[in-house]
Amino acid sequence: MxxxxxxxxxxxxxxxxxxxxxxxxxxxxxxxxxxxxxxxxxxxxxxxxxxxxxxxxxxxxxxxxxxxxxxxxxxxxxxxxxxxxxxxxxxxxxxxxxxxxxxxxxxxxxxxxxxxxxxxxxxxxxxxxxxxxxxxxxxxxxxxxxxxIAEDEAFARCLQDEGEGNKSFRAQSKSYNVSAPRNHLQPIQHFRVSKDQSALKFRLMRVQSLPPWANTSSVSIGDVIQGNIQVAILSTYMVDLDWLLSACPALKNIPHVLLIHGESDAGVDLMKKNKPANWILHKPQLPISYGTHHSKAMILVYPKGVRIIVHTANLIHSEWNNKSQGLWMQDFPWKSRDCLHVKSPFENDLVDYISVLKCPEFSVNLPTMGSALINSSFFKKFDYSNAVVRLIASVPGYHIGPNLKRWGHMKLRAILDDCIFDKEFHRSPLAFQFSSLGSLDEKWLSELAFSMSSGFTNNKIPLGLGKPLIVWPTVEDVRCSLEGYAAGNSLASPQKNVEREFLKKYWARWKSSHTGRCRAMPHIKTYTRYDGQNLAWFLLTSANLSKAAWGSLQKNNSQFMIRSYEVYSFLSHTHILFFLPNI
CATH class of the missing domain: 2.60.200.20 (Tumour Suppressor Smad4)
Known part of the structure; x- marks a missing residue:
């Protein structure tokens, strides 16, 4: 039969x-x-x-x-x-x-x-x-x-030739040894203002020693800093100039580079000896003790616009090769003449932060506009109306009055207060994932959770306080990691901070099986509110879980104190589905 x-x-x-x-x-x-x-x-x-x-x-x-x-x-x-x-x-x-x-x-x-x-x-x-x-x-x-984004055809239409200057950089990128397919990186390597959502996603950074599937869609520093760049502003805490210039040869061809860092005096002396002649070094002032310049970001000016990048890695070899890291980036065009005075929330966020850094001004000659002075006002010339994130920063100081909600977790609170969420997120939990743990107390953790629990449901009911989960690797995770115990150098916290009794009910174990990064110890910092696999919002940042980074309220909540510089990219619920497919 x-x-x-x-x-x-x-x-x-x-x-x-x-x-x-x-x-x-x-x-x-x-x-x-x-x-x-x-x-x-x-x-x-x-x-x-x-x-x-x-x-x-x-x-x-x-x-x-x-x-x-x-x-x-x-x-x-x-x-x-x-x-x-x-x-x-x-x-x-x-x-x-x-x-x-x-x-x-x-x-x-x-x-x-x-x-x-x-x-x-x-x-x-x-x-x-x-x-x-x-x-x-x-x-x-x-x-x-x-x-x-690994499929070649999806990016054939994303390629944009920026002139003869790009050809040398493309040749360099071909010689850059990677284990994953490179075609999916072309929308990143070529500056392009586009509505194509594939170019606007958050990305994980490439990790050595992982199988090719785990590095699908991931990026290296040489992929991000590409093209006919006229001005580069690099913000970091630590930097290894020798590694940076070898890993990203395109930096040697950029006419003007401003490096904002948090290195010690000894590190500054070494950088002054080794830096290219056209590089400017700047360490922002730290008015409060025990603070650092910890922000990790890049601003790249092209003939056709500007690229903004928020990421989580110091400019050193181990953090761009051996650890779980992430970045967000987007390209923006110049404003048209009839829109020069039109502002957007993202523009205000960016210009406010650059202005407080008090970077040295310098003159440049740009192909599209001739002579220009690079300062905070210069970045008002770009059109950020299509920005998919809000930019949040921490700036050291004692902030009062109208500045109380200008920085740190208080700014996040103000942004969330203007957001409407689905009712499924009512009293939904929070997740704090980071690499270093500060000296916390339960009162401050509640303060931070209160800010992150702000917002309203569709029927105008407050979302309510969410219980946080604190995600961190165990000692066994570190021992079995790609770097072994050496990975613990980037997971800093005194034992007394980790063993505080009140933290026991919040601990959750680091795990990243679906991206193949369980053994790549996290230096990435992410914060979110979620219900099951649905996210209300998502935050990628340089900020660890500490008062110094996020800030703390003082004097009966009339003063807000921050010790360190940090930067955060905040993704609202309206873009979650499109821009977080790979994290």
């Missing part, structure tokens, strides 16, 4: 459609699984059976071909609905229905498949070849903007 082949109602086909990519049949009755075995690379963020499609007799008789989808993997998936362009995120155990024309992203922004009829599958290939317009162009284009 011959065995009958199960009947098929439709197919899952990759977007864009590759002739070498097999189509996956969806059964009329029974279960169809989609997972890691269907991918071209071994990405462990995707489970072997990541989603299940459940066919039924009712589905086979329906013109829509509706089948039930169940998420069985640990990471969420996204469904882009036919016609409405609505993006729905489904987490572990959640269910929905998939109809013909809908698109699944196995990881938000990555690994896209379209669900098509049996007799319409050929139309996908025709559309990709430009032979017809039978499928919805808008839907295809939307997927291309958000699909896996």
């Amino acid at each position: 011959t065995q009958q082949t199960p009947a098929t109602i439709g197919f899952l086909v990759t977007i864009p459609r590759y002739e070498s990519s097999p189509k996956i049949p969806v059964l009329k009755e029974g279960d169809t699984f989609l997972g890691r075995c269907h991918l071209s690379i071994d990405d462990k963020r995707v489970s072997r059976k990541h989603i299940k499609l459940c066919g039924s007799s009712s589905a086979s008789s329906s013109n829509t071909g509706a089948v039930e989808i169940v998420v069985e993997g640990q990471n969420p998936v996204v469904i882009l609905s036919l016609g409405s362009h609505e993006r729905r995120k489904l987490c572990l155990g959640e269910r929905s229905f998939l109809k013909f024309g809908d698109i699944i992203e196995l990881i938000p922004g990555s690994y896209s498949y379209m669900y098509v009829k049996v007799d319409n599958e050929c139309k996908i290939l025709e559309t990709e070849k430009g032979m017809g317009k039978r499928m919805c162009d808008d839907r295809i284009e939307n997927v291309k903007r958000n699909r896996q």
Whole structure:
């Protein structure tokens, strides 16, 4: 007796459609699984059976071909609905229905498949070849903007030639030895103001000794500092000039570089001897003892605009190669003549912070505008209206009156007070993830949690206080890490700070299996409010968990004291789905 082949109602086909990519049949009755075995690379963020499609007799008789989808993997998936362009995120155990024309992203922004009829599958290939317009162009284009950034085709349209000056830098980047594919980095390496959301994501930094799948979409310092840069402002705490110039040769060709640092006097003397002649060194004043300049950021001025980067790594070898780190970046154009006086919240954030650093001013000659003076006012010339984050900074001093909510966690409190969140985040928990722990007390931890719990639900009810989880590696994690016990040098805290009794109920263990970074000890600092796998907001910062970094209220809450300089990029809930697919 011959065995009958199960009947098929439709197919899952990759977007864009590759002739070498097999189509996956969806059964009329029974279960169809989609997972890691269907991918071209071994990405462990995707489970072997990541989603299940459940066919039924009712589905086979329906013109829509509706089948039930169940998420069985640990990471969420996204469904882009036919016609409405609505993006729905489904987490572990959640269910929905998939109809013909809908698109699944196995990881938000990555690994896209379209669900098509049996007799319409050929139309996908025709559309990709430009032979017809039978499928919805808008839907295809939307997927291309958000699909896996490692796929070459998604970035062919992102390349922008900035002239002959770029060619030498591209040649240098080709010789830079990396273990992961490099095509996904081209939107970063080339300055480009774009609505393409793939260029605006937060990124993890590349880690040596990890398998290629773990470095998918990650970046090195040589990827970020690329192109025809006219002025570079680098902000850091520690810097190794010898390593920096060898790891990022493009820096040698930038006409003007300002390095803002927190090095000791001995370190400054060494840098003065080794720095290129066109570099300016600046260490901001620290008016309160035990403070540091700890901010980690870059500002790169191009002929066509400016690139702003907030990151978590000191400018030293180990922190750009051996540790879990992250960055956010975005490119902004020059303002048009009729918009010179139009401001945005991000512009105010940036200019305010640069002005308090009191950096030395210097003159430059730019191709697009001629002679210009580089100071805080210079950065008012760029159009930040499309910024997807707010910039928050900590500035040392005793802040009172109108400045009480200008810096640190008090500014975060003020920003959150203007945000509206889904009711699911009412009393939802907080997560504090960092590398060094300060001397804390329970009163201050409650103060910080109160700021991070600000905001309102859709019906104008305060979100309510969230319980924090404090995420930190254990001694065993450090011992088994890529660096061994040496990794503990970047996880600083006196034993008495760690063993405080009140902290015991907050501890949570560092783990990063889905990015392959469990053994890459964290120097990244992230803070968030969450419900399950849904995030209300996300903060990437240089700030560790300390009063010195975040600030503390004094004198019956009328004064706010901060010891150190820090910088934070705050991502609101409205952009979470699009800009955090890889963290």
